[in-house]
Amino acid sequence: xxxxxxxxxxxxxxxxxxxxxxxxxxxxxxxxxxxxxxxxxxxxxxxxxxxxxxxxxxxxxxxxxxxxxxxxxxxxxxxxxxxxxxxxxxxxxxxxxxxxxxxxxxxxxxxxxxxxxxxxxxxxxxxxxxxxxxxxxx
Numbered sequence: 001x002x003x004x005x006x007x008x009x010x011x012x013x014x015x016x017x018x019x020x021x022x023x024x025x026x027x028x029x030x031x032x033x034x035x036x037x038x039x040x041x042x043x044x045x046x047x048x049x050x051x052x053x054x055x056x057x058x059x060x061x062x063x064x065x066x067x068x069x070x071x072x073x074x075x076x077x078x079x080x081x082x083x084x085x086x087x088x089x090x091x092x093x094x095x096x097x098x099x100x101x102x103x104x105x106x107x108x109x110x111x112x113x114x115x116x117x118x119x120x121x122x123x124x125x126x127x128x129x130x131x132x133x134x135x136x137x138x
Contacts, residue, residue, distance in 0.1 A: 027104055028103060032097065032100070034056070034095060034097050035093065035096045037054065038093050039089050040053075052088045053079050056122075059074075077119070079105070080124045084127075096129055096131070097129070099130055100126075101126050102122045102125045103125070107119050
């Protein structure tokens with residue numbers, strides 16, 4: 001549907017007041033790195049919903065203004081849910097190099113003394129083990 005056709009269809013429905021966006025929202029992340037700890041399966045309190053939280057170290061490097069190599073490691077929290085979480089708990093170990101496909105998510109909570117806590121994390125939909133770490137048996 002063209003932008004003009006979309007706009008015309010919006011005009012024909014009086015309850016739709018939101019103008020069409022000139023773009024589509026995209027929330028897609030692909031990231032790779034090494035796991036900082038074993039995946040541990042948990043269940044959300046009072047439910048049977050499986051969840052696994054892992055920390056992923058993603059490295060980058062570049063040359064600075066003086067042509068010196070600069071290395072940086074970013075630690076990112078990844079959360080797997082459902083069947084993917086159950087599979088991850090069986091397969092993922094500290095040191096594994098993995099690639100994760102998912103979406104950016106945002107968590108907020110109320111902490112001590114009414115202080116708000118916030119953080120970004122990746123909601124992992126799928127993963128691929130690129131190279132198994134040393135912590136795999138067999």
